[in-house]
Amino acid sequence: MSIFKKITSNESPDVPEQIDPEANTHELLTNCLQELGCHFEQDGDVFNAIYQGENMLILSVKDSRLALIRDLWWHSVSTDDLTALSLMRRAINTCNMNDRATLFYTIDEENHTMGIHSQMEIVFTKEIPELTSLLRFAFDNLLHSHLSFYKTIEDLRQEEYSKNNT
8 A cells, every 4th residue: 555645636736646644654765765666675674775776774763753874885995904094084084074975984803894884864754745855865865975985085096196296
């Protein structure tokens, strides 16, 4: 059963559909992911969705108004490469000042790897119009964070090169 109801003729013609007032956050997420054509699986409060080939992890409590969306391990570097680690840390800090998504890293000590991740937290409630567009916006910003990170890395390398060769 869809959480969206068609508008009857006496309702606003500017809005093609209204959200079922009884829908909870999980039902809203499920419907929006289906509308985006995402393959997804749900396990309790965790949704794993594929968006444009990227695995997105969505954490949301059923009756909350927030969704935390994470794109995990999309870049990694060896923790043995101290130069690369320093560069990654600087790039993360720069991106976090300039972008909508927040970048963070984790260390896998067993495999000597630092992983780069991005996340956004969005208000996700039936009172917000066009939730599917909001979710797409969040996903697109997480993907954009990759490009921003790689461009920042390149800029920092160029800056370092210029500093060392002048």
